[in-house]
Amino acid sequence: MTQPKATPVESRGGETHQTAGGDIPVLTTQQGVPVSDDQNTLRAGPRGPALLEDFHFREKIFHFDHERIPERVVHARGYGAHGYFESNGALEKVSRAAVFKKGEKTPTFVRFSTVAGNKGSADLARDVRGFATKFYTKEGNWDLVGNNIPVFFIQDPMKFPDMVHAFKDEPDRGFPQAATAHDNAWDFISLTPESMHMVMWVYSDRAIPRSFRFMEGFGVHTFRLVSAEGKSTFVKFHWKPKLGLQSVVWNEAVKINGADPDFHRRDLWSAIEKGEFPEWELGVQLFDDAFADKFAFDVLDPTKIVPEEDVPVQVVGRLVLDRNVDNFFAETEQVAFCTQNVVPGIDFTNDPLLQGRNFSYLDTQLKRLGGPNFTHIPINAPKCPVMNFQQDGHMAMRNPKGRVNYEPNSWDGKSPREEPGPRESPAAGYTSFPAPVEGPKVRQRSETFSDHYSQARQFYVSQTAIEQRHIQNALVFELSKVSRVDIRARMVSHLLNIDAGLADAVAKGLRLKEAPKPMPAAKPTRQDLKPSDKLSIVKNPPKSFTGRTVGALVTDGVDADVLAGLRKALKAEGATLKLVAPEVGGVKDSAGAWHDADEKLEGGPSVLFDAVAILPSKDGVTALAHLPAARDFIADAVAHRKFVGYSAGATALFEKAGVARDEGFVPLNKAGDCDTFVAACRKLRFWDRAAAER
Ligand code: HDD
Numbered sequence: 001m002t003q004p005k006a007t008p009v010e011s012r013g014g015e016t017h018q019t020a021g022g023d024i025p026v027l028t029t030q031q032g033v034p035v036s037d038d039q040n041t042l043r044a045g046p047r048g049p050a051l052l053e054d055f056h057f058r059e060k061i062f063h064f065d066h067e068r069i070p071e072r073v074v075h076a077r078g079y080g081a082h083g084y085f086e087s088n089g090a091l092e093k094v095s096r097a098a099v100f101k102k103g104e105k106t107p108t109f110v111r112f113s114t115v116a117g118n119k120g121s122a123d124l125a126r127d128v129r130g131f132a133t134k135f136y137t138k139e140g141n142w143d144l145v146g147n148n149i150p151v152f153f154i155q156d157p158m159k160f161p162d163m164v165h166a167f168k169d170e171p172d173r174g175f176p177q178a179a180t181a182h183d184n185a186w187d188f189i190s191l192t193p194e195s196m197h198m199v200m201w202v203y204s205d206r207a208i209p210r211s212f213r214f215m216e217g218f219g220v221h222t223f224r225l226v227s228a229e230g231k232s233t234f235v236k237f238h239w240k241p242k243l244g245l246q247s248v249v250w251n252e253a254v255k256i257n258g259a260d261p262d263f264h265r266r267d268l269w270s271a272i273e274k275g276e277f278p279e280w281e282l283g284v285q286l287f288d289d290a291f292a293d294k295f296a297f298d299v300l301d302p303t304k305i306v307p308e309e310d311v312p313v314q315v316v317g318r319l320v321l322d323r324n325v326d327n328f329f330a331e332t333e334q335v336a337f338c339t340q341n342v343v344p345g346i347d348f349t350n351d352p353l354l355q356g357r358n359f360s361y362l363d364t365q366l367k368r369l370g371g372p373n374f375t376h377i378p379i380n381a382p383k384c385p386v387m388n389f390q391q392d393g394h395m396a397m398r399n400p401k402g403r404v405n406y407e408p409n410s411w412d413g414k415s416p417r418e419e420p421g422p423r424e425s426p427a428a429g430y431t432s433f434p435a436p437v438e439g440p441k442v443r444q445r446s447e448t449f450s451d452h453y454s455q456a457r458q459f460y461v462s463q464t465a466i467e468q469r470h471i472q473n474a475l476v477f478e479l480s481k482v483s484r485v486d487i488r489a490r491m492v493s494h495l496l497n498i499d500a501g502l503a504d505a506v507a508k509g510l511r512l513k514e515a516p517k518p519m520p521a522a523k524p525t526r527q528d529l530k531p532s533d534k535l536s537i538v539k540n541p542p543k544s545f546t547g548r549t550v551g552a553l554v555t556d557g558v559d560a561d562v563l564a565g566l567r568k569a570l571k572a573e574g575a576t577l578k579l580v581a582p583e584v585g586g587v588k589d590s591a592g593a594w595h596d597a598d599e600k601l602e603g604g605p606s607v608l609f610d611a612v613a614i615l616p617s618k619d620g621v622t623a624l625a626h627l628p629a630a631r632d633f634i635a636d637a638v639a640h641r642k643f644v645g646y647s648a649g650a651t652a653l654f655e656k657a658g659v660a661r662d663e664g665f666v667p668l669n670k671a672g673d674c675d676t677f678v679a680a681c682r683k684l685r686f687w688d689r690a691a692a693e694r
């Protein structure tokens with residue numbers, strides 16, 4: 001564990017007035033005036049009216065009244081951490097950016113988020129996750145503002161406000177919170193065929209990740225990298241988690257939201273506090289104009305991927321998150337990402353959505369952070385020199401001395417000047433890639449953006465049977481919350497263009513009285529693309545239990561050897577053991593040793609763990625089996641296909657809970673059995689048990 005942080009008073013102090021008694025700093029007003037009484041307002045007599053001249057009270061309340069800033073209009077709920085990006089040099093020839101020089105270590109700040117819910121919403125909402133990274137490079141800040149899904153709902157930024165309005169709570173009633181399971185969302189989606197590919201991703205397990213540490217990230221758009229010689233290469237960015245991908249199942253997500261609404265932020269925070277620093281590889285898909293011209297889809301269309309089988313992902317560096325924030329507001333809340341923040345060697349393409357984003361982010365920060373000087377806030381300030389003649393404004397913190405505040409000028413010759421190049425000089429300023437542009441001014445979607453179903457189908461058919469079933473169930477759940485039958489039917493019409501089996505399962509799940517007809521498509525000939533194994537989570541398991549947690553349900557008399565064996569085996573795997581006991585104080589093991597519990601049973605349901613061990617003693621199990629939370633603990637673990645380690649005493653609980661043992665159950669009778677259990681846990685879920693699921 002890291003050392004406790006400095007107390008708030010110390011870290012807020014600096015030079016302080018000292019109390020008469022010695023080294024405790026004296027509380028002051030914002031003006032630095034020492035305060036004699038912070039418990040009572042100034043009043044005329046002990047029972048008299050308050051006095052307006054109480055400047056300490058007025059200042060304190062005034063400041064409190066202004067503590068909140070507007071939450072982000074989307075991605076309001078998020079959690080951030082500091083780290084670094086280390087380049088392996090593979091992009092040196094492709095981009096002149098200093099961040100890609102071999103061995104270059106660039107400080108970074110990452111903020112993960114959900115999109116639709118407000119700042120206080122629960123972490124396990126079914127939603128896209130934001131994955132925004134600020135690289136404080138030597139040549140200025142580069143922001144890669146991505147998501148955990150590589151495509152987007154819409155192709156044109158004009159539709160973004162409509163999309164967000166439709167997804168968020170409905171304006172008359174102010175609900176539902178953090179959920180698309182309502183009429184407005186599905187009305188918009190079903191009237192927006194370009195969203196169908198994204199629909200497949202969002203209603204797959206990708207939208208209920210187990211943790212931020214176990215999800216991929218994507219830059220979504222095609223960007224450009226530009227070399228020192230001025231050569232441009234198209235690029236798509238990928239973040240690949242070192243611990244592999246993992247999601248929860250929907251029933252688990254629903255329960256986690258109740259048991260621990262902060263599940264994802266707590267997970268990230270704890271991993272970093274424990275020194276288990278989450279890590280991602282930065283991968284790139286690189287391609288040129290020739291590939292773009294022959295590729296079946298438009299690389300400027302943000303609703304399309306380039307399959308990894310067509311253009312493999314090359315690793316160009318790694319991101320490590322190794323430091324939690326000191327102050328959530330100062331860092332996570334005030335961090336301002338802008339897609340327009342690029343550095344020499346990284347450039348935009350004509351993806352219309354990206355072009356629109358470049359306006360929106362700068363604009364929104366002005367509103368959120370209250371003025372044009374948000375780049376002066378430490379979390380947003382570049383870590384390289386900043387020199388220009390912009391001045392003044394709200395909360396200006398960088399106020400240069402001297403007379404010169406314009407350019408050109410004829411003063412001392414030391415004020416900043418632009419540096420046009422040559423481009424190959426490391427000092428050269430940012431130059432845009434001179435992509436030729438011509439054409440009539442039109443409001444028109446390119447024909448090359450019009451196939452909305454082929455890649456949606458490719459995603460669906462690339463999933464395993466269990467993942468396909470999860471998509472079917474998610475769509476049935478969502479559309480069952482839609483009151484208008486015509487909207488439900490319209491969605492099924494789209495699904496008919498994606499996969500007949502999927503459409504049939506959803507239509508049956510909704511019990512539609514009449515079978516809808518396929519939606520007329522702009523491009524009727526849907527292509528049957530080759531399935532891409534990389535699109536499935538289950539087909540790409542991590543083969544390790546590292547970073548995961550076993551929840552062990554224990555009572556007095558728990559076998560001391562088994563407990564020690566389990567702790568050892570999990571430690572060797574890089575995993576954690578948490579003890580769940582009827583009382584939080586803990587339990588006494590068979591050898592009489594005391595173990596503090598991490599959770600009281602009712603506060604530590606099995607949904608919070610990746611696998612469970614049910615280890616009551618034979619004496620302890622009778623009382624345990626009477627507790628509903630104990631029966632739920634095992635019943636849920638089984639329903640969620642978790643691996644179960646168990647002591648001989650546990651079988652009485654299984655009987656009470658109506659749970660049948662299968663090959664996903666591993667007996668833990670002696671310390672040596674624990675390695676077998678941990679080896680089974682590496683598969684993460686015993687999916688074969690899924691046969692029981694509808
Ligand atoms: Fe956005 C925030 C990701 C399309 C307008 N967006 C925001 C965040 C992420 C994304 C991760 C949170 C950043 C943070 O943690 O502070 N957005 C995306 C991706 C998109 C996308 C991957 C499509 C590829 N966004 C998009 C469009 C628009 C916006 C088309 C507007 C035209 N996004 C915003 C915003 C936000 C934002 C309103 C809200 C808060 C903020 O910017 O800082 O400007």
